[in-house]
Amino acid sequence: MDLFGDLPAPTNTGAEVKNEAPQQEEDRGEKRKWDGGLENKQVDEKNKAEKKVCKGLVKLKGFVAARRGEREEMQDAHVLLPDLSVSVQTLPEHVLAYFAVFDGHGGARASQFAAENLHETLISKFPKGEVENLDKLVKKCLLDSFRQTDEDFLKKASSQKPAWKDGSTATCLLAVDDVLYVANLGDSRAVLCRMERMDSGEENCVTLALSKEHNPTIYEERMRIQRAGGTVRDGRVLGVLEVSRSIGDGQYKRCGVISTPDVRRCQLSPKDRFVILACDGLFKVFSADEAVKFVHKILQDGSVEGKEGCYEAACQRLASEAVRRGCADNVTVILISITF
Template sequence: MFGKKDKDVDSDSIPSHTSTDGNLNLAGSPNSPTAIKTNDLSPKSETPGQKPSEDNAPSPKDEQKKRRSSSAKAKEIFTQAKNSLMHGDKDGPQTPMQKLSKTDAALSVPQGSLNNSAGESRPTPNSSFLVGVTEDKNKKCRRTMEDTHSYLYNFLGTPAPVLTDNALTQKKSLEDRNSLSTVPSEPGHHVVETDNGYFAIFDGHAGTFAAEWCGKKLHILLEDLMRKYPNTPVPELLDQAYTSADNQLEKLPLKNSGCTAITAVLRWEDRVPTNNSATGSQAIAALAAAAAKEAEKNEKKDETNEATPRSNSTAEAAAAAIQEAKTKATRQRVLYTANVGDARIVLCRNGKALRLSYDHKGMDENEGKRITKAGGLILNNRVNGVLAVTRALGDSYLKDLVTGHPYTTETVIQPDQDEFLILACDGLWDVCSDQEAVDLVRNVHDPQQASKALVDHALARFSTDNLSVMVVRFDPNKLQQNTKIGIGVEAEGDKDKGAISEVEMIVSEARRHSGIGEEAAVSDQDSEELRQMVIREAETEEEEPGPELTPEGKGEAEKILSSKQEDTEMKSEGS
């Protein structure tokens, strides 16, 4: 009867046998290799000197060590798999990204911890923030993972401002010769500690090419621009970096591939109070730019007026103005953000969620007007009925409508109020509000655990997209300490000759390990020939027909074609 226990069979006494394929077979079942009687089960006889089974049981510490070891091995295997996908097998077929990495060392940088596309980056004792990242393919809804992310703990130090355009030109030409793509790998170099952070998430669509490329290259483009134009405001440099990335992607293969992007730069700046900025202060570099322009105007006036003797008084006055500003300046933590598409960044300030990005979607009224004005249509909240976002990197076939110009913000971090950042793709934000995300992890001080909690929350809410979440937790004590020291800002003529940026070190190491010589890296002709070859191969692969139909399939296809042809003839006769 139901609920009645069999007197002769006890659940604990049912023998079992585990087959080699991992399936559990009950004793006496047809699939069991051997049937073992229950009364044959007896404790094993002990040999002399053998301890009881209880003594042989592993201790809790041993079990914990085994679990940690297994977890570490799993992470290592996953990272190796990711790198093998990136760099490929020498003898096997290679993706366009793998082929392009033969001449561009930045694209050959191996994945770092937590699948960091920028390479291996670790915090230092003076780091005032910690990064945690969790990603999930969401295998129930997605067959592939199209997201990538990157972060750096020691991004480029804040360049000292320059006073004249001549100095700027000299600096620019110098950096052109020693750009990040050609910096030699010399012994004795060490990474300068800046405590400047770079964080980014790229949500790919129509493949992973655009997202992977941006994860490897965007921070390099941005660092090059910051070196060349130290007086230019960072939001403008972010816009230039996005535009440059967009232009380069347009020339590369897989033109249908694209990605949304959210990028944040956290850096130290010497800033002076002003009423002309929404933040209440501005960087000294902005004053340097204004002073340089004023000096240039005065010099041009002196050149037109022959009676006026030429002198360096204007440049000296500009230098004096900057020196005076430095006496009023204070060291502040500034956060710059840029985004295209629906990836989002949220700042927690006193427990309140502050969104620092803008969702570029077809349902947005302003974006809809822009698309219509450019000659496109919004159908079912999609650009021309195809793309759900109105701004993205890549998507060359829609570039007249889908721009790569980002929405940018500038925020001065308040050490006593600002707690952490959340960067995530739309897989999280589709099922979770900004404030809900902040409330969920505000009391989780480990950023890695916080990012995992947000991913688990999105999965529990039945998110249908890939998930990538990055949490950046601020350390208020170290923020206060670092405001009193010169970390993050380069002094004029006081830079250590042996110090290079973290990006320079990572790229040079990748060049050394991949065997890309300095000559190959700077050979424009060879690089261009390989790039064109990769593009031609990719275009050929896209144009190649699919597999041949079986005889049965051919018959079905012929029937469908003939029926369509008959319908067309009947319509033409009727008309």
């Protein structure tokens, strides 16, 4: 599973972003002798100061809209935690935020359990203090947290009489300084709006996928299910389950349904405007690009006063439009503004 090979780097971004990783290595090697004399030392100290200014420069704020649609029960769940630094006091230099959407099926218990417990597990496993290879450690932390949450729910579900058969997708966004880590399983999605300058000189919003869909019709997913002894009929596991990875769904775990998420990393830049996290209820009636352009147009038209008011209005209108277009499923949309 390729962690970081699928997202393009920001184009024409400032040198402070490109040079951040080498600078971190320089910080860890403080005992190294200076080779360039006083001038190099002054430049290095200036870079350190600029680096400290850059930390925490990105501000993320989440807005949510939820619609039950034509379903009898709201089985989606969501979490908005724009500031985790209070909970992770051992990492004072890292600005952490966490947003997540969970699309339940067969009931709301798996999605609610994941909403209540996944971030708590993530915080407890998060690397403490100054560490090397932070990307690798964050990936491991996310993988372990998903596995632990799934195991804990399945243990609780199997102890019930009768046993719970609920399951849930999950799409989670973890922000560490100006880097986004997105972990997802199932068919909920995360997409980023990035502004790119065209040859004409005008700026155009570009949609970048931050997640990967998991359903049994995908070749790799189908092969894993079949190797485990399961079958795929009518695009579903055993002709029933629409996703090939999930939290819960204990009766399908023996058929190759797993709780291992795909994890992607995205370096933010001043060109980035917002992220949409949403369950498949939105994407049944919107393409990712349509959803991004729908939100961008509302943010641009200026009909709502105040930046937060614009984002709130865009989020609510997007969810309502999904229902208007005929989506009968639950619809949950999280719109995350990005400010430098």
